[in-house]
Amino acid sequence: MNMNRRTFVIHSLVGTAALAAATLTRAEAAKVAETDPQAIGLGYKEDATKADKAKFPKYAAGQHCGNCQLYQGGATGYGNCALFPGKQVAAAGWCSAYAKKA
Incomplete structure (x- = not known):
């Protein structure tokens, strides 16, 4: 798999957003x-x-x-x-x- 810098940055941002959303959902449930x-x-x-x-x-x-x-x-x-x-x-x-x- 050939990953260029742009693809890496996009995947990183999507992953970070998903992690942040999961953390907020967990915090709201307590x-x-x-x-x-x-x-x-x-x-x-x-x-x-x-x-x-x-x-x-x-x-x-x-x-x-x-x-x-x-x-x-x-x-x-x-x-x-x-x-x-x-x-x-x-x-x-x-x-x-x-x-x-x-």
């Missing part, structure tokens, strides 16, 4: 489980309405990750949270570190 030790400590629930109101009296209706300062994602689905690096939380979720966005 979600915080409610059974995660840190999630338990913070009282994290994927559904804010299921927050333990007795244990966390700070919880109020309308609070959810989607409108928290620590949340870095869209209004629905999943997004990153500063408290759980490398994992995603539900926009509809809640934890005791909730801080309303300004």
Whole structure:
């Protein structure tokens, strides 16, 4: 097989793009489980309405990750949270570190 420089560069770029896409897909799939030790400590629930109101009296209706300062994602689905690096939380979720966005 005779490979010239142009073909090598094109194959390298395609391979790099495929690797980057696979890495992003894997990173997006990692979600915080409610059974995660840190999630338990913070009282994290994927559904804010299921927050333990007795244990966390700070919880109020309308609070959810989607409108928290620590949340870095869209209004629905999943997004990153500063408290759980490398994992995603539900926009509809809640934890005791909730801080309303300004």
